Amino acid sequence: MRLLKSKLALLLLCFSILLPAAASAHTPATTGPAADLRAALGQLLGEHAFLAIAAMQKGYDGAPDFNSAAGALNKNTDDLTAAVASVYGKEAGDAFKAIWSSHIGYFVDYVKATAAKDEKGRQAAVANLEKYRFEQADFFAKANPAYFKADAIADGLKMHINHLLMAFDSYVNKDYANTYKDLRTAYAHMFLTADALAGGIAAQFPDKFPSMGQANPASDLRSALGRLLGEHANLAILAMQKGISGAADFPNAAGALGENTDDLTAAVASVYGKEAGEAFKTIWSSHIGYFVDYVKATAVKDEKGRQAAVANLEKYRFEQADFFAKANPAYFKADAIADGLKMHINHLLMAFDTYVNKNYDAAYGDIRTAYAHMFLTGDALSAGIVGQFPDKFHGPADMAKTTVWMKLNSGEFRINNAVTYMDTTPFLYHESTFIPIRYLAEGLGAEVTWDNNTQTAWIKAGSDTLTFWIGKNYMEVNGMRKEIGSPVMLHGGRTSVPVRFIAELLGWDVQWNNSDRSVTLTKAMDMNH
Structure with missing residues (x-):
């Protein structure tokens, strides 16, 4: 990765200036092949989202700097391509670039059609973006069939597409409050995407990227x-x-x-x-x-x-x-x-x-x-x-506990010191707090898959599989039925379950803070190495 190599060179300089020469051997490392991969992908994917939204605004406004904004977006694509090629080879990098670049072109089509008030053109762009997400998901699933699932990746890309379109539509409609809310959500979501990609790559090549599989x-x-x-x-x-x-x-x-x-x-x-x-x-x-x-x-x-x-x-x-x-x-x-x-x-x-x-x-x-x-x-x-x-x-082997925090009607989601943003929010239904299960599961290292035809969500954590069906008031753990007490709900396009049920099922303590309407989940971790 061209950007990653230059970044690491500067990083070594920063550390030599800021850190004492003899750090404790027991100090956890913030760097290393896996952590650096995660950081590099997060930086590039986050930049992509931000530049894409800025370019869409400039394009719609007919701003004189549109071409330069689009050029910066293309340079970001080059850096992402180099990252993919560094793992999967030049041919795969070229294939990635062709697919990835296509979705940028479809966003441009959407902007042009919007400016011309061409609704048919807008819908054609949306249709092309829909095709794109499956093509992109297929690319990654074939590159890493054991760890990347096409449906899950396609779902994540759907979120990315929707975030950018929502941010742009809000801008066009002069709903600027939601414009920047959507912009921040789109940016933050790409770091979750980076985490998933880095985790899958590290699992595929453990010798190159050790220690990515654990928190x-x-x-x-x-x-x-x-x-x-x-x-x-x-x-x-x-x-x-x-x-x-x-x-x-x-x-x-x-x-x-x-x-x-x-x-x-x-x-x-x-x-x-x-x-x-x-x-x-x-x-x-x-x-x-x-x-x-x-x-x-x-x-x-x-x-x-x-x-x-x-x-x-x-x-x-x-x-x-x-x-x-x-x-x-x-x-x-x-x-x-x-x-x-x-x-x-x-x-x-x-x-x-x-x-x-x-x-x-x-x-x-x-x-x-x-x-x-x-x-x-x-x-x-x-x-x-x-x-x-x-x-x-x-x-995890050294930590006393893990803490998860979220709040009613807020997209902010915290696991210990890491803060991300959800594209849907916890909500209250019949006196029960429902939370989107995907963010909790993925934040703790589990894999989530979704079948839209059957409205089924699976969470795989180690050797355990949890199965949820939308509208059902029960679920299964490794094939064994568990009564939930309330039906599983689809909220904001996300499978949501009562927080008390999932916490008790997985052994978490639940605390409700009435002053800010937040929920805190804590779980003691194994201290044995």
């Missing part, structure tokens, strides 16, 4: 921080573009950036406590405000204002670096963090300045650089945090 909290932290920091960079640049253009959706883009800050704050607070989280949020939010000042000054050609914003960003980076150095003095060095933040600031300013100067190819090159750099930042932060608290980030 890895250290890798989870790395993935979560990379995802959130990468999203920050992309949303910040998009919001700056919208701000200078006076776009109607600027407040919503800025709002999505604020929600990303909330998620980053929660991640910091989960490690260092609520007070530290609030301090982080104040500092982090300040640099977003300084970027806004820079945009406003640029819009009115106020060079003095621009320089003032740059000066404030310079102060910010040292304040932010000092926060992390004090939180983790053994592993985080203030000067090194300040240098990394200088790069982040420069990347965003360069991406904005080139956009303002209508050098769009350079702008999107800078956007990709800014995005990739944040994953290096996430890598370094996660390594330092794991080094500081090694006991919190051991695998």
Whole structure:
């Protein structure tokens, strides 16, 4: 993988600067072939979703930077192709590229038809996307028949397609709140896709990618921080573009950036406590405000204002670096963090300045650089945090418990330190809380398959198979019938079951928090090696 190799080279440099020379031999590793594969695929697939939605917006608006946005999307395809080829060979990479590129073309067709109010053309594009998902799923199933199931992959691709179409349709309908909600969901979903692909590849080639089959909290932290920091960079640049253009959706883009800050704050607070989280949020939010000042000054050609914003960003980076150095003095060095933040600031300013100067190819090159750099930042932060608290980030054999958290009518889903987003939500029905079973199962390493004809879902965990039927008030465990007490429901296209039933079936403790209407599942883990 071209991008992965360059990433690892920079990562080694980051670690040599940020981490002590002699780390504990018992510190869980955030890196390694399997963890690096997962991180690289998450970065590329997340970037694909973001660039696709941005390009669709630009295409519909007839924006002058559409071709450059589409070009960046194509370069992302090249990097994904190189990743596939590195595992399955050049011929397979070429085959992947042809199929993958086709679905980008169908999204372009959908945008063009929408702009022309050609409903027949829109439906033709949707039909082609439907064919695409099965062709793409078949490619992976044939490449890895033991671990990739075509139906399951096709279901995941259906979600990806729907996320992008929903984000675009909301944008066209000027429903900007849902536009950016759907954008964030589409982006987060691609990291789940990356996890599934990386897991299957690692299982297929265990000698190349050891240890992927078991839960890895250290890798989870790395993935979560990379995802959130990468999203920050992309949303910040998009919001700056919208701000200078006076776009109607600027407040919503800025709002999505604020929600990303909330998620980053929660991640910091989960490690260092609520007070530290609030301090982080104040500092982090300040640099977003300084970027806004820079945009406003640029819009009115106020060079003095621009320089003032740059000066404030310079102060910010040292304040932010000092926060992390004090939180983790053994592993985080203030000067090194300040240098990394200088790069982040420069990347965003360069991406904005080139956009303002209508050098769009350079702008999107800078956007990709800014995005990739944040994953290096996430890598370094996660390594330092794991080094500081090694006991919190051991695998299942070492962990005291695993915690799963979700909330009624919210797509946020947490397993320990990893935060993802569901495309459907828990809901209340006849005083029972129902949860989408796929996310719980896949988050804990189980495999989920679905048969739409029979409305049947199977969950395979090790040697056990759980079977659910929509509308039935019973299920089976290895062929043995278990009464549920309520019918299994299809909600938002996802099989949903009462949380109490599935928790008791699998040995989890359930806690209900009435104040925020959230559910927390906990389970003690085996401490034996």
